[in-house]
Amino acid sequence: MEVVVPFLEVAEAIEASGGEDLNLCYQCATCTGSCPWGFVEPLNIRQLIHLAQLGLEGYEGEDLWKCTTCNTCKIRCPRGVGIIDIIRSIRTMIVETGLIPQSLRGALGSTKSEGNPWSGNRSDRNSWAAEMGIEAFDKDKHEYLLFACCMPSYDPRARKQVAAAAKIFKAAGVKVGVLGSEESCCGESIRKIGDEDLFGNLAGGNGALFREHGVEKVLVLSPHCYHTFVNEYPELGTKLQVTHMVELLADLLETGKLKLSKPIEATVTYHDPCYLGRHNEIYDAPRKVIQSLPGVTFIEMIRVREESLCCGGGGGRMWMETKFGERFSDLRIPEALSVGASILATACPYCINMFEDSRLNLNKEDEIQVKDVTELVAEALA
Numbered sequence: 001m002e003v004v005v006p007f008l009e010v011a012e013a014i015e016a017s018g019g020e021d022l023n024l025c026y027q028c029a030t031c032t033g034s035c036p037w038g039f040v041e042p043l044n045i046r047q048l049i050h051l052a053q054l055g056l057e058g059y060e061g062e063d064l065w066k067c068t069t070c071n072t073c074k075i076r077c078p079r080g081v082g083i084i085d086i087i088r089s090i091r092t093m094i095v096e097t098g099l100i101p102q103s104l105r106g107a108l109g110s111t112k113s114e115g116n117p118w119s120g121n122r123s124d125r126n127s128w129a130a131e132m133g134i135e136a137f138d139k140d141k142h143e144y145l146l147f148a149c150c151m152p153s154y155d156p157r158a159r160k161q162v163a164a165a166a167k168i169f170k171a172a173g174v175k176v177g178v179l180g181s182e183e184s185c186c187g188e189s190i191r192k193i194g195d196e197d198l199f200g201n202l203a204g205g206n207g208a209l210f211r212e213h214g215v216e217k218v219l220v221l222s223p224h225c226y227h228t229f230v231n232e233y234p235e236l237g238t239k240l241q242v243t244h245m246v247e248l249l250a251d252l253l254e255t256g257k258l259k260l261s262k263p264i265e266a267t268v269t270y271h272d273p274c275y276l277g278r279h280n281e282i283y284d285a286p287r288k289v290i291q292s293l294p295g296v297t298f299i300e301m302i303r304v305r306e307e308s309l310c311c312g313g314g315g316g317r318m319w320m321e322t323k324f325g326e327r328f329s330d331l332r333i334p335e336a337l338s339v340g341a342s343i344l345a346t347a348c349p350y351c352i353n354m355f356e357d358s359r360l361n362l363n364k365e366d367e368i369q370v371k372d373v374t375e376l377v378a379e380a381l382a
C-alpha cells in the first residue's frame with residue numbers, strides 16, 4: 001500500500017499529535033531488537049522512527065499497522081521514547097487521508113455505526129446480562145458499573161468469561177449493573193488504529209453516559225478497557241475508579257468473601273496480557289488468584305511479566321489477517337506445553353481469542369485448554 005502523506009512538516013505534525021518524543025531517539029535499535037516481530041518476520045521500528053524524523057519521505061507504509069502496541073520496545077528504550085505514541089500519530093495522519101488497510105475499514109465502520117468493531121447490532125449490546133441475573137445499573141443499588149467490553153455481546157467464547165464473572169458476583173455478593181445498549185466500545189483499539197476522531201466520540205459519549213448515571217466505580221474484564229479508562233479518558237475529562245476483574249478476585253479471596261473448594265486437578269500457567277502487565281504493571285494479582293485455586297499446580301513459562309510474549313491481538317491486529325508462520329500466539333501455545341501446562345490461563349478476551357485460534361490451528365485441542373482466570377475461579381466454586 002503506497003502512502004502519500006499530505007503534510008509538509010511531517011515530523012512537526014507527529015510531535016504535535018502525541019509523538020513529542022520523536023527527536024529523543026538516538027537510533028540505538030534496542031526497540032527493533034526487542035520487538036516480538038523479530039521472532040517471525042522482523043519489523044524495523046528504529047528505521048521507521050528515523051524516517052519519521054526525516055519527514056517520512058519515501059515511506060511506503062506497509063509496516064505501520066504491524067505494531068501490536070505491546071509496549072516491549074518502549075519499556076526497554078534507553079531514552080524513554082514514547083514509541084507507541086509516535087506510531088499512533090503517524091497512523092492518525094494516514095487515517096485522515098483514508099489510506100488505511102482494507103481489513104480495518106470494517107472494524108472502524110461498524111464502530112461508527114453500531115458502537116462496536118465486531119459488526120454486531122447496537123441493540124444486542126449487553127443483551128446477555130438479563131439471563132445472567134445482572135440488572136441495569138443503578139447507582140443506589142450497585143457498587144460497580146460492569147463494563148464487560150464489546151466482545152461478550154458478539155462472541156460466544158467471550159460470553160463464557162462474563163458468565164463465569166456473573167457466577168462469582170452471585171457467590172460473593174458483589175453488586176454490579178450494566179448500561180445496556182447505550183454504551184459504546186471503550187475505543188482503546190480504535191485510538192491505536194489511528195482514528196483519533198472516532199476515539200474522541202466514543203470516549204465523549206461513554207463519559208457523558210457515565211455522568212448521567214452517576215457512575216464512579218467501573219469493573220472491567222478487558223485490560224484494553226482498563227488501560228483507556230485509567231490512562232486516556234482522564235485527559236478527556238472522565239475520571240473513574242477502575243478495577244480489573246483479577247484485582248477484584250484477589251481482594252475477594254484475601255478477605256474471605258469468596259471461598260473456593262472444588263479442586264481443579266491441572267497444571268496451570270499464566271500469560272501476562274500486554275495491557276494488564278507491561279502497560280499497567282498488574283502482575284501479582286492474577287498469580288495470587290491462580291495459586292489460591294484448590295488442586296492447581298502453578299508453573300511459569302519462559303517470557304513472563306514484563307518479558308511476556310504479546311498474543312498479537314493489540315493495536316488493531318485483532319481485525320487484520322496475520323499469515324500462518326507470523327502469529328505470535330502460535331509461539332505461545334508450545335511455550336505453555338513445554339513447561340507441562342494443561343491449562344493456559346490469561347485475563348484478556350483478546351488473548352483468549354488469539355490462543356483459542358492457535359490451539360485449533362496447531363491441532364493442540366487435546367493437549368491444552370485456554371481459560372480466563374475468572375473462568376477458573378468460577379469452576380472452583382462449590
Ligand code: SF4
Pocket residue numbers: 024025026027028029030031032046049076077078079080081083
Ligand atoms: S530504542 Fe529508543 S532510542 Fe533506541 S532506536 Fe528505538 S526509539 Fe530510538
Ligand code: SF4
Pocket residue numbers: 031034035036037043045066067068069070071072073074083084
Ligand atoms: S510496541 Fe511491540 S509490536 Fe510495536 S514496535 Fe514496539 S515491540 Fe514491536
